[in-house]
Amino acid sequence: xxxxxxxxxxxxxLCQQNPIGAIGGANLSAxxxxxxxxxxxxxxxxxxxxxxxxxxDPAWMFxxxxxxxxxxxxxxxxxxxxxxxxxxxxxxxxxxxQANNYQAVNAVTWNNWVTSVxxxxxxxxxxxxxxxxGAGPQTNGERYFVVMHFDRISNGQNNAPNYTHWWxxxxxxxxxxxxLEMFPGSTNLACRINNAYAVADNVECEVTDLTAGHLAVxxxxx
Amino acid sequence: xxxxxxxxxxxATLAQQCSINPPKLSAPITNWAxxxxxxxxxxxxTIVGKLPADAxxxx
Numbered sequence: 001x002x003x004x005x006x007x008x009x010x011x012x013x014l015c016q017q018n019p020i021g022a023i024g025g026a027n028l029s030a031x032x033x034x035x036x037x038x039x040x041x042x043x044x045x046x047x048x049x050x051x052x053x054x055x056x057d058p059a060w061m062f063x064x065x066x067x068x069x070x071x072x073x074x075x076x077x078x079x080x081x082x083x084x085x086x087x088x089x090x091x092x093x094x095x096x097x098q099a100n101n102y103q104a105v106n107a108v109t110w111n112n113w114v115t116s117v118x119x120x121x122x123x124x125x126x127x128x129x130x131x132x133x134g135a136g137p138q139t140n141g142e143r144y145f146v147v148m149h150f151d152r153i154s155n156g157q158n159n160a161p162n163y164t165h166w167w168x169x170x171x172x173x174x175x176x177x178x179x180l181e182m183f184p185g186s187t188n189l190a191c192r193i194n195n196a197y198a199v200a201d202n203v204e205c206e207v208t209d210l211t212a213g214h215l216a217v218x219x220x221x222x
Numbered sequence: 223x224x225x226x227x228x229x230x231x232x233x234a235t236l237a238q239q240c241s242i243n244p245p246k247l248s249a250p251i252t253n254w255a256x257x258x259x260x261x262x263x264x265x266x267x268t269i270v271g272k273l274p275a276d277a278x279x280x281x
Contacts (some may be wrong), residue, residue, distance in 0.1 A: 014254055024251030030258035032265040050266040076271035082278040124278065128271040191254055213266030220263040221255035 002209045005140050007222045008172060015176040015193055024191040031220040037185050045182040045189075046146050046166035048129030049213025058125045058163065065090040065117065066160035076128055083124070090117055094160060102158055114152060117161040122148040122203040134208035143171035146205045147179070149198045165197050168214065169204070180218075189221065 003011075014024070029035050043058060044050055053075070060072045064087035071078035071087065078084065093105060093113065102110040123133065126146050137143055149165045152158070167181035179192040196202075210218070 014251065018251050022251050024254035026255035031263045035265055048269075051269045052271055053268050056271045076273060080273045080277065083273065086278040120278070124273060127274055127277060130269070130272075189255075191251065193251070211266075216264060216266045220258070 001212065001215050002138055002140065002144075003142065003170070003215075003218060003222070007218065008140050008142050008170075010222055011170060011178050012172050012176060014191070015172060015178065018193045020193065021195040022193045023195075024193075025188045026191070026221045027188050028217065028221075029187045031217075035187050037187050040182045040187055041184070042182050043125065043148070043163065043166040045180075045217075046148075046168045047125045047131070049211045049215070049217055051211050051213035052125075052129050056125075056128060058121050061087055061121050061124075062160070062162050064088075065094055066162075067091075086120070090161075110158065111152070114150075114161050118148065118150050118163075118203050121161070122146070122163075122205050126205045126207060129211055129213075131205075131207040131211060132209070133205065135206050137173065138208065141173040143173075144207050144210060145169040145171065146207060147196070148203045148205070150201050150203070152201050167192075167197060168210075169196070189217065 028040070039050060039054065041054070041057065044052055044054065055072050055075045056077060057072070057075075058077075060075060060077055061083065063069055064071055068088075068091040071084060076083075077087075096105045097103075097110050097113065104110070105113070108116075125148075126133070131146065145168070147167050147169050148163050149167075150159075150161065150163050165181070167179045169177055169179050171177045176194060178194075179190075179196050181190050181192065181197065182188070183190070
């Protein structure tokens with residue numbers, strides 16, 4: 001389900017009327033009484049509009065790949081044998097990269113391996129929410145992207161695959177876009193105009209439209 | 223943070239995911255969202271997640 005022409009034009013007007021980097025905030029508690037900040041993780045908003053279960057946090061996949069730990073019992077990840085197998089196999093490879101001082105393993109460079117893992121888990125998280133991969137402008141010229149940012153290196157050390165933030169990017173055409181995002185411990189929906197949290201080490205999953213959850217929220221505020 | 227092993231990343235444990243701060247409203251947009259209409263909105267319901275059959279296939 002896409003945004004309406006009117007909603008898209010409202011965002012386009014915001015882009016035209018505000019400077020690059022401007023940020024708006026709408027506290028969702030005003031629209032959804034009783035909403036709790038711990039329901040509003042960035043990944044959950046961006047990938048599903050809060051439709052996905054809190055326990056399906058893709059952090060469980062990343063942590064399993066880093067530590068070989070178990071996936072969250074009862075989660076979709078844990079209940080999907082292919083996901084468990086994927087985590088197990090990547091954990092084994094991660095140990096090899098560490099042992100090889102991050103030299104290529106099976107002719108795959110460390111950076112390419114990390115990028116692959118990031119991309120696959122981001123895409124799977126979108127699929128979990130029922131989003132359909134797609135590319136190109138939709139009916140009203142807009143494009144939808146679920147964006148996952150990760151930290152490749154911290155303090156000079158290679159990080160295991162991870163995420164540190166997610167957001168929903170709506171490309172409005174003509175070089176204009178909005179990033180709609182949530183942050184830990186907050187019910188505030190931020191709208192970032194023609195600017196992004198980060199420009200590198202992002203996985204952009206383009207999808208054909210939004211979830212019912214996205215629209216429930218955006219119909220309330222736009 | 224998994225501090226005992228320096229090779230382990232500081233950001234990837236479950237508790238540390240998304241441990242970032244919201245952006246500062248240096249150029250706040252006023253009235254970008256419509257006024258709340260109390261009691262008119264239903265918060266999104268949680269759905270049962272399902273991965274497609276080909277998820278992680280050959281990966």
